[in-house]
Amino acid sequence: MIVTGVQPYHHGDLRRVLIDHAVAAIAENGFERLSLRDLARRANVSHAAPAYHFTDRTGLLTAVAAQGYRLLGDELDEILRETNSFLEVGVGYVRFAVAHPAHFDVMFRPALYRDDPDLAEQRDRTMAILRAGAGTVDLAAATGQSTKDSEAAGLAGWFFCHGLVTLYRSEVLAANSPAELETLARRAANVLFS
Incomplete structure (x- = not known):
């Protein structure tokens, strides 16, 4: 019409x-x-x-969130395959959030969108990539244990990166550019996950 x-x-x-x-x-x-x-x-x-x-605005936001998770998953997967580095996966997460603020704003607000098979698939895939990156970290130095705990490392990394981006986007963090934010992310992540 x-x-x-x-x-x-x-x-x-x-x-x-x-x-x-x-x-x-x-x-x-x-x-x-x-x-x-x-x-x-x-x-x-x-x-x-x-x-x-x-159908409606919720359906549109669902599609935006699914696209965001797909883009983030693709980026993180490429970084992990190229570097096998949890630190670089985290920096990639930060870079994505700054480069794709609209996607990022929708992706982490589930009240905006509905349950959807494509969205669930892309979100699960992205989280699996984050967990795979976390599997490269040995937390023995931090915990005193000789075992790897990729779930704890993944959560800690996600909390760190997501919090860092949130502080940056709220203009609370003293970083004047995305490049400075990446440098800050690497420095802080090295302290946490070295």
Whole structure:
């Protein structure tokens, strides 16, 4: 359905285009102000087009979260395969959060989205990659035990990275740029996980 004043639909993949516009809108104005009507205007399609693909705002945010987990998982998987370094996986997490603030804002707010098989698959995959990276850490020095506890290392790393990003984005942390934040993440992670 084409409404007056809207150009005919010529996007190759409207679902992807709508998600891209949603991510841009969230980055500009926050997820609170996201609407399907504004999204249709941005994509230059009928007001019914976003509802056709996502049903409602919650469906759209579910797709944004799933895409975010997919992107994060891809990035962390590549880092882990190239470096086999939990520290570098953590720095990759920080880098992703700074580079993809709209995705990050939605991914970790489950009240914004619904249960969805694709979202669950991407989230589980990403968490498995984080756990795999944590398996490279020997916590013997910190715990006095000779066994690896990848679950504890994974949680500690996640808490550290997520907290670091939250402090940076809240402008509480004394880092003036993403590059400075990465340097700070490496320094602090070396203390925790060396």
